[in-house]
Amino acid sequence: MRKKPKYIIAILLIVLIGIFHINKESYSFNLVNNSNKNIKEEKKDELFEENLTVHYLDVGQGDSCFLELPNNQTMLIDGAQANKKDIIINYIKELGYSKIDYVIATHPHEDHIGSLKYIIETFDIGSIFMPKVSSTSKTYENLLKAIINKDLKIKTARSNLKMIEDENFKIEFIAPTKESYQNLNNYSAVIQISYYERKFLFMADAEKESEEELPNDIKADVIKVGHHGSNTSSTTAFVNKVKPEYAIISVAKDNSYNHPSLKVIEKWQSVGAKVLRTDQDGTIIIKTNGIDLNIKTTKER
Secondary structure (H helix, E strand, O other): OOOOOHHHHHHHHHHHHHHHHHHHHHOOOOOOOOOOOOOOHHHHHHHOOOOEEEEEOOOOOOOOEEEEOOOOOEEEEOOOOHHHHHHHHHHHHHOOOOEEEEEEOOOOOHHHHOOHHHHHHHOEEEEEEEOOOOOOOHHHHHHHHHHHHOOOOEEEOOOOEEEEEOOOEEEEEEEOOOOOOOOHHHHOOEEEEEEOOEEEEEOOOOOHHHHHHOOOOOOOOEEEOHHHHOOOOOOHHHHHHHOOOEEEEOOOOOOOOOOOOHHHHHHHHHOOOEEEEHHHHOOEEEEEOOOOEEEEEOOOO
């Protein structure tokens, strides 16, 4: 029998190696959930190149989330306490960013805005959003000075304000819905992000009053639980509406507030949510291509 030329054998080997490489890559994403839902299979490959990544930073008894958006922009939701500034600044720099396109100060409590002065001074800032409420604290005054010195203008965070609205990618504020509240926590800017089939909800410190004002059809795959898991938030009615796959609680170990409430944890678990906590899991990173969720934590329980 006539032997095949060597170049044909070489081509076959290259093809086989290529197939192996593609298969290997398809498993490297460590998919947690495989729900293709309504998106066509051929579109799925494109989505892997356009991820939404949310970093729920381990900043103790405070809040700070850094987001890498699928449109190649970035967002920071809150800045924790002032003594956490180096953690936040270094984390963002290590990801390779010198600009934050959107900064959101959800409400003027120190454990949410403490580091924002230093962050604004360090990075190139696109837009800053804050609810229409002020504070007499030195932390708040320092934040305003930093904003003025950077020649930035504050945009009012309020319900029905859409920051980004593309066909398959939306970011909007769904609270606060009123101009006046007795409790400062209820001024919290609540943010909803939709990316194809996935929804993320960021509750800041919004409590029962704010939760009751949100739409009845509110849903989320991932929620940043309100007020560090306090029992002033996460009412049974609200939990039953949202029914997330993951409930993230930003909280310090052995904090003086006894956060999170065990009853709150049990509520989220009762609707099928897996509860992740920064005090136990460290920084929590959730990546999605609009279909699947990939979860990483920096600590092991």
